[in-house]
Amino acid sequence: MFVLEKERLVKAWPAVVRLPVDGGEVIEEKITLDFIVLSGSDALNVVTGGADALKKVVTGWSNITDENNNPLIVNDNNKDALFGNQFFIIAAVKAYQQAIHGLSVKSGEDS
Structure with a gap:
């Protein structure tokens, strides 16, 4: 059964940061x-509002480290740093777009 929700928390959504x-x-x-x-x-x-809009909905992450290879804990300072990085922003926007369009990353529906 479909449940009409105002918002939905999605955990561990895959994203790919592409670095030149x-x-x-x-x-x-x-x-x-x-x-x-x-x-x-x-x-x-959120998608069209830029980094500040997206920053409000991202609540956590994994597989992100600092320059010393220490896991980047979720806090406001680290969130500010991540959302100051264009490569992270591009990956986060794409992941959010996939989720809101119902594209399953695991089934290969990547467009």
Whole structure:
């Protein structure tokens, strides 16, 4: 049965951060994100509203470390740092778009 919800917490949604390296190559770092999927126009506002709008709905993450390879704990300072990084923002926006459009990452519905 479909349950009409104003928002839905989604945990461990896969995302890929793509980082440019020498020679025109790209490396892919797999992370997961926890976020609140809003309904209706609120969800679209998150995607079109930039980093600040997306920052409000991301509640957690995994597979992200600092420069010393220590796990990046979830707190406001680390959230500010992540949302100051364009590569992370691109990955987070794509992951959120997949979730709000009902695209299953595991089944290969990546478009």
